[in-house]
Structures are given as C-alpha cells and as structure tokens.
Amino acid sequence: MANSDSGSDDFCGNIDQINKIINLNIGKWKLKIINSISHDDIKQELLIQIHRQWEKYDRSKPLGNWLSTVVCNKLINLTRDNFYKFSKPCLSCPKFAGGSLCSLYGEISSECGLYRKWELEKKFHHDCALPVTIEDHQDEIHSMPFGDINFDEQIANLKDKLKEKLSLADYKIFVWLYLENITEEDIIKLLNYKNERQGRKQINNLKQSIVSLVKKIIIQNS
Structure with missing residues (x-):
C-alpha cells in the first residue's frame, strides 16, 4: 500500500x-x-x-x-x-412495452400514477439533462408559441406565488435582487449585516432556495 x-x-x-x-x-x-x-x-x-x-x-x-x-x-x-435518476419510471416497469407503449394503458400517459408523478416532479429535470442537436434545439425554440404568452401576467403570477411561499424579509430580498437589480453588496449594506461574509452566505442560500422554488412553481403550472 x-x-x-x-x-x-x-x-x-x-x-x-x-x-x-x-x-x-x-x-x-x-x-x-x-x-x-x-x-x-x-x-x-x-x-x-x-x-x-x-x-x-x-x-x-x-x-x-x-x-x-x-x-x-x-x-x-x-x-x-x-441523468438516470430523472428517467421515466416506465424503463423499470414490467408493463413497459417499448417506445411509447404500455401493456396496461396502451399508450404511456398520465393515467398511470407513477408516470403522472414523474411528470410533475422529474420531467423538467429529465428534459434539461437530455441533449439535443443544435438544429433540433432551434426547431424546438421556433415551434414554441411565445406570441401567445402574456409575460407580464406570468411574472405577476410568479410574484404572487413567491409572496405566499417566502417570508416578508426573504420576499423583499427577492424583489431587490431580481426585480430592482440591486447588487448583493448593496443589499448587505441595506440589511446592516455586521459580518459581510455571513451576509453574503445567507443571500446565496436564499438565491438557491428562490431558484428551486421558481422551478417547482413553473413545473406545477406547466
């Protein structure tokens, strides 16, 4: 040795x-x-x-x-x-018949409780981890009906849901960071953190929590 x-x-x-x-x-x-x-x-x-x-x-x-x-x-x-931790439950299911087929439901669909749960909790991560060619990515983007999306309404809806989930203090930091574009350094000063390093750490932890929360809200609404 x-x-x-x-x-x-x-x-x-x-x-x-x-x-x-x-x-x-x-x-x-x-x-x-x-x-x-x-x-x-x-x-x-x-x-x-x-x-x-x-x-x-x-x-x-x-x-x-x-x-x-x-x-x-x-x-x-x-x-x-x-990758594999986000894969469809069908891959390990004895009823899986290959492709998009299921021997129990015919077609793989949200009729299956396991598949429905996967759609709600893991499909977003699965799609993010699944690579596509540049050409396919461009086709995917161009085929999305962005013209039908009311972004102001979506942002307002997201703000309302975050306000319900976050504490008043955390929501205020969210507004400063992402809506008013105030820097972390200025936020630390606004909150009168005595220890700058500790303040930065708390803000970074909050940013991670906000991103995770936003993803869940988007997945639930999609």
Missing part, C-alpha cells in the same frame, strides 16, 4: 498515466447525456476521485487496471446522478 508521506509525490509522478487512463475511459462513454457538466469538469471530478482513493492502491498490482476501475465507477455515479 502507499506510504502516506510519499502518497502525493507518488500520485504526481504517475499523472501522465492517470490522464491517459481518464481520457481512454471517457472516450468509451456516451457522456453527452451528462450535458450539465463540461468535459473538463468531468476530468476534474475523476482526478479528485483518484486522488482520494490513492492510498488504497495496492502497488503489487497493475496501476492501469486499478485506475480504470476507479474511473468507471465514478463515471457510473456521474451518469446516474445527472
């Missing part, structure tokens, strides 16, 4: 082979389904995982085989976490 004192140097000394194995394995995977993560980010995730596992490498065995195992396991996890 690796010596803890020399582990880091040992890792750096093998970096060329590590990168070679990473590139080789990435090339074998259809990583377009993980379109929410860049290729460089995936490589970085793999390097971090290998470094974390480095002390477990048995020097009496080939390094390449061990690296391939670590890389493949991490790629499986990345693929599952970024």
Whole structure:
C-alpha cells in the first residue's frame, strides 16, 4: 500500500498515466447525456476521485487496471446522478412495452400514477439533462408559441406565488435582487449585516432556495 508521506509525490509522478487512463475511459462513454457538466469538469471530478482513493492502491498490482476501475465507477455515479435518476419510471416497469407503449394503458400517459408523478416532479429535470442537436434545439425554440404568452401576467403570477411561499424579509430580498437589480453588496449594506461574509452566505442560500422554488412553481403550472 502507499506510504502516506510519499502518497502525493507518488500520485504526481504517475499523472501522465492517470490522464491517459481518464481520457481512454471517457472516450468509451456516451457522456453527452451528462450535458450539465463540461468535459473538463468531468476530468476534474475523476482526478479528485483518484486522488482520494490513492492510498488504497495496492502497488503489487497493475496501476492501469486499478485506475480504470476507479474511473468507471465514478463515471457510473456521474451518469446516474445527472441523468438516470430523472428517467421515466416506465424503463423499470414490467408493463413497459417499448417506445411509447404500455401493456396496461396502451399508450404511456398520465393515467398511470407513477408516470403522472414523474411528470410533475422529474420531467423538467429529465428534459434539461437530455441533449439535443443544435438544429433540433432551434426547431424546438421556433415551434414554441411565445406570441401567445402574456409575460407580464406570468411574472405577476410568479410574484404572487413567491409572496405566499417566502417570508416578508426573504420576499423583499427577492424583489431587490431580481426585480430592482440591486447588487448583493448593496443589499448587505441595506440589511446592516455586521459580518459581510455571513451576509453574503445567507443571500446565496436564499438565491438557491428562490431558484428551486421558481422551478417547482413553473413545473406545477406547466
């Protein structure tokens, strides 16, 4: 096993082979389904995982085989976490008959309780994670009936729903951030935070909560 004192140097000394194995394995995977993560980010995730596992490498065995195992396991996890967890429940259902067919309902539809729940909770994330070609994306955008959408009405509706869900203080910060375009620095001053770092952290947490809440509202209304 690796010596803890020399582990880091040992890792750096093998970096060329590590990168070679990473590139080789990435090339074998259809990583377009993980379109929410860049290729460089995936490589970085793999390097971090290998470094974390480095002390477990048995020097009496080939390094390449061990690296391939670590890389493949991490790629499986990345693929599952970024795509398959949002897949339709039909794929694991014994009634699934392939394509858009269901042996119980005929066509896959919201008549099925599991599918209806997936539509409400996961379809949005599934569609975001599913890649399309540039041409298909352009066709999809051009085919959307944006002319029929009353954006002022939609924004007003969203504001009303957020006002119901957020506390008065949080809603005020939402208005400052997204409607009045006040900077985080100015908001920190307006709220008289004594600790600027803590104030920024609280605002960032609130921004994440607002984005998550807006997504849920949009999904429920679609």
